[in-house]
Amino acid sequence: MSVSASASTESPAQRASRIPKVPFWVQIVAGLVLGVVLGWLTRSYDVQWLHTTLDKVGHIFVQLLKLAVAPLVFFAILVSITNLRKVNNAARLATRTLLWFMITSLIAVAIGLVIGLLTNPGAGTGLTPKDGKLPEKAGSWLDFLTGIIPTDVITPFTELNVLQIVFMAAVAGIAALKLGEKAQPILTLSESVLELLQKALWWVIRLAPVGTVGLIGYAIAEYGWDLIGKYATFTADVYIGCALVLFGVYPLLLATVAKVNPLQFFKGAWPAIQLAFVSRSSVGTMPVTVKVTERLGVPKEYTSFAVPFGATTKMDGCAAIYPALAAIFIAQIFDVQLGIQDYLLIAFVSVVGSAATAGLTGATVMLTLTLSTLGLPLEGVGLLMAIDPVLDMMRTATNVAGQALVPVIVAAREKILDLDAYNSASGSPVEEREVREAEQKVAVPVAA
Numbered sequence: 322m323s324v325s326a327s328a329s330t331e332s333p334a335q336r337a338s339r340i341p342k343v344p345f346w347v348q349i350v351a352g353l354v355l356g357v358v359l360g361w362l363t364r365s366y367d368v369q370w371l372h373t374t375l376d377k378v379g380h381i382f383v384q385l386l387k388l389a390v391a392p393l394v395f396f397a398i399l400v401s402i403t404n405l406r407k408v409n410n411a412a413r414l415a416t417r418t419l420l421w422f423m424i425t426s427l428i429a430v431a432i433g434l435v436i437g438l439l440t441n442p443g444a445g446t447g448l449t450p451k452d453g454k455l456p457e458k459a460g461s462w463l464d465f466l467t468g469i470i471p472t473d474v475i476t477p478f479t480e481l482n483v484l485q486i487v488f489m490a491a492v493a494g495i496a497a498l499k500l501g502e503k504a505q506p507i508l509t510l511s512e513s514v515l516e517l518l519q520k521a522l523w524w525v526i527r528l529a530p531v532g533t534v535g536l537i538g539y540a541i542a543e544y545g546w547d548l549i550g551k552y553a554t555f556t557a558d559v560y561i562g563c564a565l566v567l568f569g570v571y572p573l574l575l576a577t578v579a580k581v582n583p584l585q586f587f588k589g590a591w592p593a594i595q596l597a598f599v600s601r602s603s604v605g606t607m608p609v610t611v612k613v614t615e616r617l618g619v620p621k622e623y624t625s626f627a628v629p630f631g632a633t634t635k636m637d638g639c640a641a642i643y644p645a646l647a648a649i650f651i652a653q654i655f656d657v658q659l660g661i662q663d664y665l666l667i668a669f670v671s672v673v674g675s676a677a678t679a680g681l682t683g684a685t686v687m688l689t690l691t692l693s694t695l696g697l698p699l700e701g702v703g704l705l706m707a708i709d710p711v712l713d714m715m716r717t718a719t720n721v722a723g724q725a726l727v728p729v730i731v732a733a734r735e736k737i738l739d740l741d742a743y744n745s746a747s748g749s750p751v752e753e754r755e756v757r758e759a760e761q762k763v764a765v766p767v768a769a
Contacts, residue, residue, distance in 0.1 A: 345529075345530075345592065346591070346592065346595055348529075348530035349529060349530055349533055349595055349596070349599060351530065352529070352530035352531065352532075352533030352534045352537070352599075353533050353537055353599070355534050355538075356375075356533055356534040356535070356536065356537030356538035356541070357537055357538070357541055359371060359375060359534065359538040359542075360375065360537060360538035360539065360540065360541025360542040361541055361542075363375065363538065363541075363542035364541060364542045371538075371542075372539070372542050372543075374535075375534070375535045375538035375539040375542060376535070376539045376543075377535070378531060378532065378534060378535025378538075379532060379534075379535030379536035379538070379539050380535070381532075381535075382525070382528060382529070382531065382532025382535060382536065382600075383532070383536070383600070383601075383602070385525045385528070386522075386525055386600055386602050386604075386605035387481065387602070387605070389518050389521060389522045389525070389605075390481060390483070390602075390604045390605065391477070391478040391481055391483075391486055392478070392514070392518055393515075393518045393519070393522065393604065393607065394483055394486050394487060394490065394604060394629070394632075394633060395478075395486050395489065395490045395493075396490070396511050396514050396515040396518065397490075397515060397607065397625075397629035397632075398486075398487055398490035398491060398494060398629050398630070398633075399490045399493050399494045399497070399511050400494075400508070400511050400512055400515050400625060401494070401625045401626035401627075401628075401629045401630065402490075402491060402494030402495060402497075402498065402626065403494050403497050403498055403504075403508055403511075404622045404625045404626060405498075405622070405623075405626050406498060407622045408620065408622045408623055408626075410735070413735075414623055414626075414627075414731060414735065415626070417731045417734070417735070418626075418627050418630065418631075418727060418728070418731050421727045421730055421731060422631065422634065422635050422723075422727055423672050425566075425570070425574070425635075425637055425723055425726070425727065426635075426636075426637055426640065426641045426671055426672045427641075427668060427671075427672055428566070428570055429562075429566045429570070429637040429638075429641035429642050429671075429719075429723075430641040430642065430644075430645050430667060430668050430671040430672070431668070432562050432565055432566060432570070432642065433558075433562050433641060433642035433643070433644075433645030433646050434645045434649070434664055434667065434668070436558050436561060436562050436565075436646065437558060437645060437646045437648075437649035437650070438649065440554055440557075440558055441554075441649075441653060442554045442555040442558050442646060442649065442650045442653070443555075443649065443650040443651070443652070443653025443654045444554075444653055445554075469484055469485065469488050470485070470488060471485040471488070471489065474489065477489065483604070483633055484633075487633050487634075519608045522605070522608050523608060525605075526596065526608070526609060529596055529599055529600065532599065532600070533599045536599065536600075536601075536710075537599075540710050540711060552705075552708045555646065555647075555650050555705075555708070556708060556711065556712065558646050559642065559643060559646055559712045559715060559716065560712075560715050562642040562646065563637075563638050563642055563715045563716060563718070563719040564715075566637055566638075566642065566719055566723075567594075567718070567719050567722050571583070571586075571722060571723070571726050572584075572586075574726070574730060575726070575729070575730070578730055578733075578734065579729055579730045579733035579734065579738075580733065581729070581733060581738070581740070581743055582743075582744065585617075585743060585744055585746060586617065586725075586726070586729060586743075588746060588747055589613055589616050589617045589743070589746030589747065590610075590613045590614075590617065590722060590725045590726075591613075592609055592613055593606055593609040593610040593612075593613045593721050593722075593725060594718050594721055594722050595718075596609050596721075597610075597717045597718045597720065597721035597722075598714045598715065598717065598718040599714070600717070601710070601713045601714055601717045602717065603631075603632045603633075603635075603636070603717060603720050603721055603724065604632050604633070606632075606717075606721050607628060607629060607632045610628050610631075610632065610721055610724055610725055611624055611625065611628045611629075613725060613746075614627075614628055614725045614728050614729070616742065616746045617725070617729055617742065617743050617746050618729075618732070618738045618739035618740060618741070618742035618743035618746070619728045619729055619732045619737075619738060619739075620732065620737055620739075623728060623731075623732060623737070624728055627724075627727065627728040627731070628724055628725070628728065631723070631724035631727060631728075632721075632724055635720065635723050635724045635727065636687070636716075636720045636723075637719050637720060637723045638715065638716030638717060638718070638719035638720045638723075639687060639713075639716045639717070639720055640671055640687045641671040641672075642716070642719070643687075643688070643712065643716055644667065644670065644671055644687055644688050644691040645667050645668075645671065647688050647691070647701075647705060648663075648667055648691055648692065648695060648697060650701075650704075650705070651692065651697055651698070651701030651702075651704065651705075652695075652697055654701065654704060655697065655698050655701060657697060659695070663695050666694055666695055667691060667695070670687075670690060670691045670694050671691070688702055688705070689702055729743070
């Protein structure tokens with residue numbers, strides 16, 4: 322066989338493998354470093370055009386992620402509910418999933434409360450009640466309960482009310498299950514639309530290194546280190562609290578409850594955690610979270626339910642650690658004494674009300690819900706708005722790790738976890754997907 326003939330029979334994946342590729346995680350880290358450098362240069366030398374460019378690049382990346390959020394959540398929840406019919410003991414799995422969501426949230430809020438009580442994050446900041454301001458939107462239990470049911474089917478999509486979208490998708494999914502074969506055409510269409518949305522979102526995810534430059538660069542240029550210094554204790558508390566949950570509680574649960582190697586979990590789930598840190602969106606990261614969870618040996622049918630469900634309700638960072646610390650911080654600024662009953666209320670709100678956070682960037686709604694329940698001034702939210710983007714990165718990374726963790730724990734407990742797949746999980750799902758797509762392309766035969 323000639324060299325030319327041999328070359329012509331190579332698959333696209335084999336030809337692509339000849340070109341050295343920079344791993345996706347390296348691209349993200351490079352974007353992070355470049356963003357910090359550009360942000361520092363912008364702030365140090367007041368380079369306005371670079372400041373604007375970083376802002377626009379980061380804003381466009383987030384907007385592209387948000388563009389797919391509404392339809393992605395709807396079809397992901399709808400398809401995931403209908404996929405449960407393919408799983409044995411579906412009701413048991415769903416109940417166990419919700420139970421572990423609540424258990425891990427309770428542990429996370431307890432850690433947040435302990436850290437806040439030990440460090441007094443509101444002391445010595447120099448901030449006063451006059452520095453606060455009312456948020457544009459505030460959450461309340463009445464709004465939370467009545468806001469679940471939409472007034473029409475269009476507004477939740479145009480206003481990106483994820484909680485209402487989840488409600489409509491759940492109703493549609495349950496109705497489809499009841500209809501049986503009559504609903505099959507709708508389910509087939511929904512699965513195709515979901516694949517289309519995920520394909521488009523993968524293109525956006527490939528832009529994450531560029532988005533990282535803009536998001537991190539703008540944060541440094543806009544807020545600088547001085548602002549972080551003023552909130553040093555509070556910022557450290559949030560990062561330490563999230564780190565304790567992420568690298569302490571989660572590995573302990575994996576080792577004792579799931580009885581699997583914790584390091585292997587992080588090896589498999591790291592691409593999703595890393596992307597969550599950059600994008601600050603659990604929903605935007607959801608396609609990667611689904612892939613890494615499947616790669617960790619969780620059955621696809623169960624993953625397709627647990628991860629979308631978790632992306633809209635499972636928020637250990639945004640809805641547990643952060644509100645607990647923020648409530649203590651704001652109470653100290655406004656000189657309000659919190660008692661045991663207040664701390665129990667914080668735990669209750671964190672476990673029950675986390676769906677209000679809805680997997681989008683920021684946790685303002687959840688914080689206002691917590692403050693209004695405790696009777697604390699909502700003006701306190703304004704004290705934390707400036708520092709929020711810096712905090713949100715670590716919060717979202719913790720959220721997404723928890724969204725992958727619980728399916729692994731439940732699958733392991735139910736004896737449906739593929740241990741061989743779990744123990745061999747490695748690499749990036751972004752690159753794996755590219756190779757798989759290249760291999761699926763049909764090679765054009767060369768004329769003799």
